[in-house]
Amino acid sequence: MSKKLLLKDAHIEGIRYFETYRKQGGYGAAEKALKMTPDEILEEVKASGLRGRGGAGFPTGMKWSFLAKPEGVPRHLVVNADESEPGTFKDRYLMEFLPHLLIEGMLISSYCLGSNTSYIYIRGEYSWIPDILEEAIEEAKAAGFLGKNILGTGFDLEIYVQRGGGAYICGEETALLESLEGKRGNPRLKPPFPAVKGLWERPTVVNNVESIAAIVPIMDITGAEYAKIGVGRSTGTKLISACGNINKPGVYEIDMTITVEEFIYSEEYCGGIPNGKKLKACIPGGSSVPIVPANLLLKTINGEPRYMNYESLADGGFATGTMMGSGGFIVLDEDQCIVEHTMTLARFYNHESCGQCTPCREGTGWMYKILKKIENGQGKIEDIDLLWDIQRKIEGNTICPLGDAAAWPVAAAIRHFRDEFEWHIKNPELSQTQNYGLANY
Numbered sequence: 001m002s003k004k005l006l007l008k009d010a011h012i013e014g015i016r017y018f019e020t021y022r023k024q025g026g027y028g029a030a031e032k033a034l035k036m037t038p039d040e041i042l043e044e045v046k047a048s049g050l051r052g053r054g055g056a057g058f059p060t061g062m063k064w065s066f067l068a069k070p071e072g073v074p075r076h077l078v079v080n081a082d083e084s085e086p087g088t089f090k091d092r093y094l095m096e097f098l099p100h101l102l103i104e105g106m107l108i109s110s111y112c113l114g115s116n117t118s119y120i121y122i123r124g125e126y127s128w129i130p131d132i133l134e135e136a137i138e139e140a141k142a143a144g145f146l147g148k149n150i151l152g153t154g155f156d157l158e159i160y161v162q163r164g165g166g167a168y169i170c171g172e173e174t175a176l177l178e179s180l181e182g183k184r185g186n187p188r189l190k191p192p193f194p195a196v197k198g199l200w201e202r203p204t205v206v207n208n209v210e211s212i213a214a215i216v217p218i219m220d221i222t223g224a225e226y227a228k229i230g231v232g233r234s235t236g237t238k239l240i241s242a243c244g245n246i247n248k249p250g251v252y253e254i255d256m257t258i259t260v261e262e263f264i265y266s267e268e269y270c271g272g273i274p275n276g277k278k279l280k281a282c283i284p285g286g287s288s289v290p291i292v293p294a295n296l297l298l299k300t301i302n303g304e305p306r307y308m309n310y311e312s313l314a315d316g317g318f319a320t321g322t323m324m325g326s327g328g329f330i331v332l333d334e335d336q337c338i339v340e341h342t343m344t345l346a347r348f349y350n351h352e353s354c355g356q357c358t359p360c361r362e363g364t365g366w367m368y369k370i371l372k373k374i375e376n377g378q379g380k381i382e383d384i385d386l387l388w389d390i391q392r393k394i395e396g397n398t399i400c401p402l403g404d405a406a407a408w409p410v411a412a413a414i415r416h417f418r419d420e421f422e423w424h425i426k427n428p429e430l431s432q433t434q435n436y437g438l439a440n441y
C-alpha cells in the first residue's frame with residue numbers, strides 16, 4: 001500500500017473545517033516552520049526533491065531559490081489552481097476536501113518566499129470551490145494563522161481567491177499572471193521568468209496546488225524523510241486522477257514506486273478495465289503528453305516494467321515513452337478509436353489557442369480539419385504525412401507550451417497507431433459508420 005501524505009485525513013468527516021483539521025494536527029507544520037528562518041525552510045524544500053506537480057516537474061526548491069529579492073519590491077506567491085488539462089482533477093479534490101492543507105502550505109511557502117499577499121487563481125468552471133476556500137481563509141484568519149502578525153512572528157499574510165474566466169491558456173503561468181492583472185490571458189515571452197518579473201512586474205513564484213500542499217508534509221516529516229519516499233528524482237507522493245475505461249475512476253495518492261500495470265489492474269487503484277476488455281493505450285499525464293500503446297505502457301523498450309514515476313514514464317524519449325505531466329491518467333480500452341480521440345483533442349487545442357503565434361493559431365486548426373476529414377472517411381493517404389509535417393512545424397516554435405501540447409498527441413498517435421489512420425482512409429464507408437476499435441479488435 002502506498003504511503004499517504006496528502007490524503008491521509010481525506011476520509012475524516014468535517015476535515016474541510018478548521019476545527020477538525022486542527023484536531024488532526026493541522027497547522028502544526030506551520031507552527032514549526034514559522035519558528036525557522038526562510039532560508040532553513042528553503043533548504044528543507046530543496047532536500048525534499050519536490051518537483052512541480054502541475055505538469056513540468058521543475059524542482060520546487062530551485063524555483064524558489066531563483067526568486068529575485070530587490071530591496072523594497074513586494075514579492076508574491078501565486079497558486080495555479082486553473083486545473084484545465086483534460087483528464088486532470090486532483091487539485092479540485094484537494095481544494096474541495098482539504099482546503100486547509102492548501103492554506104497551511106501557502107502560509108509556510110509565503111513566509112519562506114517573503115510574500116505578504118498571495119493569490120489562488122482558480123478555473124472559472126470550479127464555481128463552487130472559491131466559497132470553500134474563502135471560508136477556510138476566514139477560519140484560518142480567525143484562528144490567527146492569517147492576517148497581521150501571525151503567531152506573534154511579525155509576519156503578515158493575506159490570501160485572495162481569483163476566479164478565471166474558463167480559458168485553458170490561463171493555466172500557463174504567464175497567461176495566468178496577465179489574467180490576474182485584469183488583462184486578456186495571453187502568455188508572455190520567457191525569459192524573464194516570473195521569479196524575476198511576474199505579477200505587476202514583481203518577483204513571483206507560481207506553483208501548482210498540489211506542490212504547495214506538499215510543503216505541509218515536507219515540513220512535518222523533514223525534507224530528508226520526504227526524499228526517502230519514492231525513487232530517484234521522483235521523490236514523495238503524487239496524486240493521480242484516473243479516468244477513462246477503468247472500474248474505479250478517482251483520485252489516488254501513489255508513492256511512485258508502483259508499476260503502471262499495478263496501478264491499472266490492482267483493486268487498490270483503478271481496479272482493472274470494465275467487462276474484461278483489453279488495454280489499448282494510455283495517456284498518463286493529462287491530454288498534452290504522448291499517448292502510449294499497451295505494449296510500451298506495461299514495459300519499457302528494454303523489457304523492464306514501466307513505473308509510475310517521472311523517469312520511467314519518459315524512458316526512451318517520445319519514441320517509446322511519455323511524461324508524468326499533471327498526473328491525469330486516461331485509460332483507453334480496445335474499443336476506442338485513436339483517430340477520433342486525437343481529433344477530439346485537436347479540436348480542444350484549436351479552440352483554446354490564444355492566437356498569438358502563427359504555428360499554433362493556424363496549425364491547430366489545420367490539424368483538426370485534417371483529422372476530421374480522416375475520421376469521416378474523406379482523408380487521403382498523403383494527409384497522414386501532412387499531419388506529421390504540421391505538428392513538426394508547431395513543436396518548439398511557439399511562445400508557450402500549448403503549441404507543443406497540441407503537437408505531441410498527434411505525433412504520438414501517428415507514430416504508434418498509423419495503421420488506424422490508414423484504415424480510416426482505405427475504408428471510407430466503414431470509417432463513417434464504424435468505430436475502428438470496435439471493428440478491428
Ligand code: L3W
Pocket residue numbers: 052054055056058063066082083084085086088171172173193194195206285286288289323325326401402405
Ligand atoms: C526561473 C529559470 N524559473 C523554468 C520555471 C518556470 C515554470 C517552471 C516550469 O508548462 C508543462 C507544459 C504542459 N528561472 C526557469 C524557471 N522556470 N526555468 O519552472 O517551466 P516550464 O517552462 O518547463 O513549464 P510550464 O510553462 O510550467 C507546464 C505540461 O506541463 N502539462 C500540464 C498541464 C497541466 C495543466 C493542469 O491542469 N494542471 O494545465 C502536461 O503535460 O504541456 O509542458 O514555473 O517559470 N531559468
Ligand code: SF4
Pocket residue numbers: 169186187352353354355356357358360361398399400401402403
Ligand atoms: Fe497562444 Fe498557442 Fe502561442 Fe501559446 S503557443 S502563446 S496558446 S498561440
